[in-house]
Structures are given as structure tokens and as C-alpha cells.
Amino acid sequence: MRVIILGSAAGGGVPQWNCGCPNCRAARERGVGSLQSSVAVSADGARWILLNASPDLRAQLAAHPVLWPPRQDSRGTPIGAVVLTDGEIDHTLGLLLLREATSRLVVYAAAGVTALLGAEWPVYRILSAYAGVDVRTLPDGRAVQMADAAGEALGIACTAVPVARRPPRYARAAAAGAFDVGLRLRDERTGATLAYIPTAGAIDTAVRSVASGADLLLFDGTFWSDGELRDAGVEAPTAREMGHLPIGDPGGSVEVLPNVGSKRIVLVHINNTNPILREGSAERLRVEAAGIEVGEDGMEFEL
Ligand code: MLT
Ligand code: MN
Ligand code: ZN
Numbered sequence: 001m002r003v004i005i006l007g008s009a010a011g012g013g014v015p016q017w018n019c020g021c022p023n024c025r026a027a028r029e030r031g032v033g034s035l036q037s038s039v040a041v042s043a044d045g046a047r048w049i050l051l052n053a054s055p056d057l058r059a060q061l062a063a064h065p066v067l068w069p070p071r072q073d074s075r076g077t078p079i080g081a082v083v084l085t086d087g088e089i090d091h092t093l094g095l096l097l098l099r100e101a102t103s104r105l106v107v108y109a110a111a112g113v114t115a116l117l118g119a120e121w122p123v124y125r126i127l128s129a130y131a132g133v134d135v136r137t138l139p140d141g142r143a144v145q146m147a148d149a150a151g152e153a154l155g156i157a158c159t160a161v162p163v164a165r166r167p168p169r170y171a172r173a174a175a176a177g178a179f180d181v182g183l184r185l186r187d188e189r190t191g192a193t194l195a196y197i198p199t200a201g202a203i204d205t206a207v208r209s210v211a212s213g214a215d216l217l218l219f220d221g222t223f224w225s226d227g228e229l230r231d232a233g234v235e236a237p238t239a240r241e242m243g244h245l246p247i248g249d250p251g252g253s254v255e256v257l258p259n260v261g262s263k264r265i266v267l268v269h270i271n272n273t274n275p276i277l278r279e280g281s282a283e284r285l286r287v288e289a290a291g292i293e294v295g296e297d298g299m300e301f302e303l
Pocket of ligand 1: 010011012088089090169199242
């Protein structure tokens with residue numbers, strides 16, 4: 001199974017358009033940054049599954065030749081399906097950028113997210129006037145064989161497990177349901193396993209069930225500390241209020257992740273204020289000392 005990190009940043013990216021924090025300033029000065037949260041995965045190297053569709057999707061597809069149209073002189077895509085881990089803007093806006101598709105977009109999501117995208121954030125209704133959507137709801141905790149629009153199997157089974165978090169800000173009043181999920185993706189031929197949990201408010205039994213025994217865990221690295229946004233001068237909720245377990249606080253992921261039973265751990269969905277983005281910072285060194293890697297755009301893995 002091949003895995004590519006298309007974007008390692010949380011919502012806003014690095015630099016974020018209106019942010020003057022040290023990380024965003026450095027990214028502007030050096031002309032380097034990171035795109036918003038998304039991953040591509042493939043069992044055969046030819047047909048790919050997108051995990052989340054970021055607002056930077058156009059640049060992300062342009063950057064990776066394996067995601068280019070496979071045939072000359074005709075339209076087409078190696079992307080067989082999209083799987084969403086939540087209904088946030090940073091994970092779903094890219095669906096609208098796929099509107100030129102020549103067949104219906106296959107989108108897998110948990111029940112709560114499927115409902116949101118059909119109502120409060122009407123992506124599916126808008127897309128119905130363009131490529132259309134083949135809406136597929138992921139059941140809680142049961143493996144599903146991923147398949148493309150024609151029903152052809154993509155060689156990967158996906159199990160979605162609801163994780164602790166709250167519905168998106170635009171849908172505070174939404175009925176309770178499964179919004180945020182961790183994904184366990186298993187190559188049906190080789191058994192190689194990716195655990196993908198870009199957002200989680202806790203490392204609990206749900207997270208452990210997704211991560212345990214995985215060859216690679218891509219995990220929520222949004223914030224180092226609970227008050228990080230406020231410390232950066234932004235009037236904002238805390239990390240925990242937003243449903244992100246801080247990495248460095250007592251009981252945070254740098255302490256707990258090493259014993260969830262994943263062979264390799266890489267942080268993704270990293271907010272632009274996070275000090276782990278600075279090479280050599282004390283926070284970065286603590287993460288590395290724990291055997292955890294800091295995700296970057298373009299990182300590739302062969303599982
Ligand atoms: C999140 O992951 O917490 C959201 O994407 C934050 C946001 O509203 O941008
Ligand atoms: Mn997000
Ligand atoms: Zn910033």
C-alpha cells in the first residue's frame with residue numbers, strides 16, 4: 001500500500017492568509033509552507049483514494065504525477081473515491097474543486113457528515129448540478145470494501161471508528177451523530193494497515209482500536225498546547241474545546257502515542273502556530289525523542 005501526505009497542515013495552512021505568527025512569517029520569507037490536511041492512498045499504485053478533500057486540492061493534485069489523468073487526449077482521473085474523516089471546511093471544500101469530474105464522485109463519510117453535507121453545508125446539493133455525488137455512508141466500526149463509481153474494488157478495506165470530538169462550528173446545533181472518525185485502511189492483498197486520525201480529542205479505546213498494530217499511524221498534531229491560539233493573540237477556543245488533544249500538555253499525545261501499538265507514528269493536521277514546525281525547537285525535540293515524526297507535504301510511505 002502506498003501512502004502520500006498531500007497536505008500536513010491544519011485548517012488555514014502555513015502560512016495562513018491573515019496570520020503574522022513566527023511560523024507564518026518564516027514560511028512567507030522562505031517561500032515554503034504546507035498545504036491543508038489530505039492524504040492519498042493506493043493498493044496498486046494506479047488507482048487512488050483521497051482521504052479528505054482540502055481547499056488546496058488543486059495544487060495537491062498538480063504536485064503528484066500519480067494523480068494526473070492516466071490517458072492522453074481524454075479526461076479521467078486515477079482517483080476512485082474520497083473518504084472524509086469529518087465535515088470541517090478544511091477537509092471538504094476540495095470536493096467542490098472536483099466538480100469537472102466526468103462521472104459521479106464517490107464520497108464515503110460517517111452518517112453525521114453525510115447529513116451535514118446534504119444540508120447545513122450543502123456540498124452534495126451543489127455538486128448535483130455538476131458531476132454529482134455517489135454518497136456512501138460508512139458504518140461505525142465495520143470494514144467496508146472501497147470501490148470506485150463503477151463498483152470495482154480498489155483493494156482496500158476501510159473501517160471508520162467514531163472518535164471523541166464535536167461537530168463543526170457551522171453546525172453546532174446539529175443532532176448528535178457520528179461526525180469525526182478515525183480510519184483503519186487495510187490492503188486486502190498484503191494486510192498492510194494505515195491508521196488515519198487527523199482529528200481526535202482524546203487517545204481512548206476508539207483511537208486505540210484504529211491504531212493498534214498499524215504499520216503507520218497518521219495522527220492529530222494540531223496544537224502543542226491547550227492555550228496555543230490565545231497565546232498567539234487570537235480570540236479562540238482552546239485546543240481541547242476544539243476537540244484536539246494537545247501534543248505537549250500533561251497526558252498529551254507525545255506521552256501517550258508511543259504506547260498505542262503502531263509501528264510508525266507521524267503527526268499531521270499541524271496548525272501554523274505549532275512550535276513543532278520549527279526545526280530544533282524544544283517542542284520538536286521532545287516529539288522526536290519520543291520516536292514520533294513531524295509530517296511534511298509530499299512524504300511518501302510504502303507499507
Ligand atoms: C478543526 O479541525 O478543528 C477545524 O478544521 C478548525 C476550523 O474550523 O478551521
Ligand atoms: Mn481541521
Ligand atoms: Zn500563523
